[in-house]
């Protein structure tokens with residue numbers, strides 16, 4: 001791993017769809033020499049069974065805050081949440097929030113974005129075609145970014161999760177790029193930090209992080225801030241592909257990123 005990031009602000013645990021307990025994640029982070037770790041359990045949502053129930057969310061909060069105290073001298077532990085764009089905002093205060101779209105609503109029907117390729121085909125049919133599906137996804141992002149109190153935009157082009165193995169979206173097509181750029185610009189205008197998300201590499205869906213270079217280059221042009229996150233569901237992949245992410249950022253013109261610390265965002269040079 002590249003030892004310059006030594007942080008991830010996108011961590012899932014056994015309180016939602018992660019494999020490990022929060023404490024196992026903390027111990028792995030300490031082993032890797034991390035300076036900070038931001039937990040971002042899937043927030044309460046009726047739209048997705050992997051999300052935490054209200055009761056579970058309370059237990060999650062309690063446990064992360066306990067660990068924050070226990071490991072205070074070894075790791076900065078930060079309590080956050082990943083908000084599902086189409087669900088209500090959390091009822092409890094969080095030190096940070098990631099705004100993500102994992103589902104869209106079309107004609108009263110809910111479609112998952114990142115479940116599997118068959119779901120994607122069904123969603124594209126429900127929306128009319130694959131480009132209308134992408135447009136609906138990015139319109140949902142755009143609205144979410146405008147309204148959100150979050151600080152971070154999660155896995156911006158998640159809609160391409162299956163596109164390496166099943167290339168059905170031409171990512172240079174204006175029908176894809178135009179709604180995507182509109183969403184991206186809304187997020188930048190809001191001041192959101194865009195994450196370079198290596199989670200789909202860890203899970204074997206992709207060989208490159210989100211977002212694609214075309215978006216990273218636009219983010220650079222617009223002066224947006226970016227951060228590297230592992231969207232970790234398994235402690236073995238806590239710093240997955242961080243060195244590749246660094247190279248990727250350099251190739252897209254970035255010379256610095258931010259990382260989440262307890263006092264806020266810290267800029268680090270690449």
Ligand SMILES: [Zn+2]
Nearest residue numbers: 082100154155
């Ligand atoms: Zn997510």
Ligand SMILES: [Zn+2]
Nearest residue numbers: 010012082231
């Ligand atoms: Zn996540």
